[in-house]
Amino acid sequence: MTIDALRGAAAAGTVLAYAALCGAIWWREQRRKAASQASARALAGNGKAPALVLFGTQTGQAEALAWQTAKGLHALGMPVRVLPLNALDADMLRSTPRALFVASTYGEGDAPDGASLFVEKIMAGIGALPSLRYAVLALGDRQYQNFCGFGRQLDEWLHANGAKREFARVEVDNADPAALAQWNSRLGLAGDEEGESATPFTPWRLSEREWLNPGSVGTSIHRLVLSPPSDVALLWQSGDLVQVEVPADPTRPREYSIASIPEDGAIELLVRQEMHPDGRLGLASGWLTDTLSPGAQVPLRIKPHPSFRLGDNAARPLLLIGNGTGLAGLRSHLRARAAAGNGDNWLLFGERNAAHDSLCHDEIAAWQSAGLLSRVDRVFSRDQPERAYVQHRLLQVADEVSAWIDRGAAVYVCGSLQGMASGVDAALRQIAGTDRFADMVANGRYRRDIY
Template sequence: MILTIDPVRLGSALALSGGYLAMCAAIWRARASARRSVSTGTADWLVVHATQTGSAEYLAERTAETMRTGGLSARAACMSELDAGALGSATRVLFIVSTYGEGDAPDSGARFAAQTMGTTPNLSHLHYAVLALGDSSYTNYCGFGRALDGWLAAHGATPLFDRIEVDRGNGDALAEWQHHVGRLAGTSDAPDWEAPGYGDWRIASRVLMNPGSAGAPLYRLGLVPLDGALPDWEAGDLAQVSAPLDPDHPREYSIASLPGEGELALMVRRQRREDGSLGAASGWLCDHAMETDVIKLRVRAHGRFRLNGNAARPLIAIGNGSGLAGLRALIKSRIDAGKGDNWLLFGERNAAHDYLCREELQGWLAASRLAQLDLAFSRDQSTPRYVQHLVREHAQVLRSWVEEGAAIYVCGSLQGMAGGVHEALVEVLGAERVEAMTLEGRYRRDVY
């Protein structure tokens, strides 16, 4: 019998095999680079952070600086760079970790939580401390920090001092951590880790974006400083607002505009509590604050959601609701840089009332500033249709964009949307590809 080979099928098989090997190589390089960045370090103290919005990273950098002020060798590192091998060679580690959703690890700590914390290493050589950042309004307050602390202790690691928990940036808890770090470093000269002060702003414009919506009202606020000088920020950054009724716990909002547009724009959903009262911050911003009232606001860099090294890559932006604020700024930044390879997949309730920024998005699409715009309105048909359905429906195109180097940014609600989109991406791209993109910084999320 003569064996014949179809050259078309052979070419397809070779291409498929080559693509698979290339993907495996990318994953291996990302993991190897991450391992090298931790294991080849010479610092005596490692300050490991796991963050979603940048707070833990900021505190880790301040902690490492304090250690160095005392003459110690210390450096900060992302938990995504830490694996069982690197942990096995470390002797002194300070962990600063936030909790995401209902007790989960943030994105930068997800791989460590799923893989390393699933092992049973001997950590009797390790001395550690944990600073857990959280929000007591959630059921599993500081859930990831508590789980990490318990796992370390259960495997023989020795705590340097008791776990410190920080409720929504509580200053007393942060001062206690700084005190312990200062004692470890043998110095009391380190400056306090105070966040930048609030500036005085005013509301220049306030527009209801979804009149007639079945959902809660969503307002676009345009704010300007009272002194007339806009601070600098980048697409992806956040604004912290201190509300008069609850000044101790600032609310964070994605910034929807760029400095060149002449104002700082927010998209704020007016919240109601179970008793019918308005949210302390959203109710004030959306209903009660007048143009003459002073808005206490400060800008906070959100490095994990900036474009950074992804600025030249095609952008796949995915989100829902007020998450359009962060995505809009990212897309506008690339448009201003002359980049038109932008794809927005966005979901809301009804097209008639919740098609946010309709004219602008349609204008960008017509001018080829958006290469593709796909929308899902969940209440416009008998069967709910969400943004994660768009991911599956456009699977082939999405894979093609990713093969061409695209980055994926997700912004919007944690409940429902973020998990659904992540599952859809894993289904479409494969778990290894999604993990590789996360390690490379090509898959980023700002969800709440």
């Protein structure tokens, strides 16, 4: 066989292998959807109108709690139906006699992405809801000023429109078990001992730490490599998170985007040092990037992040947008795509200066040379007199972005909420237009991991 023929056969084999992978992913997702639909039908029953258990989620916690609530009510003989807030329409809400809302808050009081369409289409003007009884479980984090901001806003909006509270809003700080037990008690449910709080932390080992941006005008960013204990299976997907238990503050785990895939054999993180005004390092970032010695143990647990996984988008073109340590979540997706041989990816990434902040430059360049990245746009905000950011670059290449959206691309955004994520969101809305943007959100083609 000639060399050309061998190359052709190899290429064909790669295509077939990738097609088989896509087929397997598609089949798995179809089975998951079918199982979810079957569960929903079983919970709804065939008698009286079911109560709605509605969730607005960003990282998946609100969805998990909604299903736990629904299954508990079903065990008591009550028909229920579980829906994301973005799938709810005004007529459905008006006609239901009872709705339980599990609502997370994102950033400083914002609605999560899983409730963005609900806010825009229903909360903007549904009118009176006099026949609705409801309760709200609001999820939040007290380190933010507007604790449970969206849950509070939702509760007040429902009450102002005439809906009747079954009981006062229950607010939960970082999955606090006592608050969740209060929710279950008011609904007459038994506690769920299989929730996230029951997942133990496992000691992983810091096997490598690399300073990625020496000389940067910004604070230091470090790549950490965490090796698992010998008896721990490597089970996560690109887009997932890790929770780290910090010795100085063990009751408040810190979350980081995983920058690697299981095939790498370790969890990699990109951690930026937090610097207080007095020069002290943040408890978590200082410990991970400075105090912790190589070989030391890091207690952690993996947290699935369904809203940022590839899922149905595994075979689509991907537009990956981020800044700073947000490269972590995008890097895991790029590694998954590289393993699958899918090069239909566009990375648009921002940092301060090209000379010091070109994070993972060699790896990205190698992917581009190998055809695993069809396009890379780097935006360095301080390399020109007028500041430039990724949202500006999006608008400059609006026609190309629109063309990617037209051919079915999914957009993944990872990085800072303030500035970058809000600016990118505004730019994408302008480029796509109201209807196309809403369609992307509704069909899971716009996903964010922002902080």
